Amino acid sequence: MRTDVQNFAVANLRRRPEPVEVGGFVAGFDPSTKEPYLNYATPLAGCRPTDADVAALIGAFRERGLLPRLEFAPDAVPEVAPALRRAGFVTEATHSYLVCTPEALTPPAGPGVPVVETPGSDEEYAAVDAALSAAFGGEFPPSAEGVARLRRTEDSGGATRFVRAPGGLVAGAGTCSPPAEGTSELAGVGTRPEFRGRGVAGAVTAALTAALFDRGAESVWLEASGDGSRRVYERLGYRVSGTRLYLRLP
Incomplete structure (x- = not known):
């Protein structure tokens, strides 16, 4: 266990x-x-x-x-x-979590792999926040607080990464928390609907994972939202290792 x-x-x-x-x-x-x-x-x-x-x-x-x-x-x-x-309390969701270790990470390769960047300016952080909002159907509206959380993640030893799209948009992005207890959580990887199927999520996930290994994490873990995303993560070297339970009081 x-x-x-x-x-x-x-x-x-x-x-x-x-x-x-x-x-x-x-x-x-x-x-x-x-x-x-x-x-x-x-x-x-x-x-x-x-x-x-x-x-x-x-x-x-x-x-x-x-x-x-x-x-x-x-x-x-x-x-x-x-x-x-x-x-x-009732069950909100039950998700499998997957874990990747440095020796298992297998980044995507080839000429078509999207270029992954680190945001630096306020405009780039705001574009990342807007892209993640669009990726998750507007469930989390873009906000100044969201931008601040993204910057705080990067500044505190975690990582925020994105793939740029034409016209100043961000095609997709994600974050990884600062390490604790030897591991780090990779969360919120999302791609705008019009840019899906182009390897954006896989490239962002691999870049985030590598960044946290460089910062001392012994492993990185994440939760897959469906079979499609799970296959993406497994190709990168992630393996199912347990279950997480979400409970709420109606």
């Missing part, structure tokens, strides 16, 4: 703008947004929560006007999900 991904989740939330530890959980809050995907909790190693612990966690979300929500690897903390379900 791998524990590095769950240990990473704890360490990553502890470096959020407003981390709170309560009842055997750590919650990472971002006061700039009420977006549930940016305000969530995860259990600490060895967590065996009581009903009172879960109630205290719910209270930390409610007092901020936020939806109680958790992300975690259930195999690493087997007593957590049953305690949360007793309190009314």
Whole structure:
């Protein structure tokens, strides 16, 4: 059983703008947004929560006007999900996660591979933010806060990478968090619909993965949203290594 991904989740939330530890959980809050995907909790190693612990966690979300929500690897903390379900939490999603190590990384090769760049100017970061919004159907509207988060990721030891498109657009992009507990999470790789099928996601993923290995990560992990993206990641050297569970309180 791998524990590095769950240990990473704890360490990553502890470096959020407003981390709170309560009842055997750590919650990472971002006061700039009420977006549930940016305000969530995860259990600490060895967590065996009581009903009172879960109630205290719910209270930390409610007092901020936020939806109680958790992300975690259930195999690493087997007593957590049953305690949360007793309190009314329901499954939002269950995803497999894939892990890549330096010796397994196989970047795409050939003359048609898109050129991957690192944003530098405010305009480039804003274009990346807009491209990711378009890639995910506008679920996350472009914003100054989104631009700031992208720049903060790069400046804090993680990575933001993109593929440029004609006319000043960004065809696709993604981010990778700063390493913690020996690993790093690659997340939010997206391609504008009109540029899909051209190898953009694979090129961005490979570049991000290599960048974090250069910065000392012993592994990089990610979650695949479907069979198509999973095949892209597997071609790059990623392998399925476990499951992550998303729970929320309706």
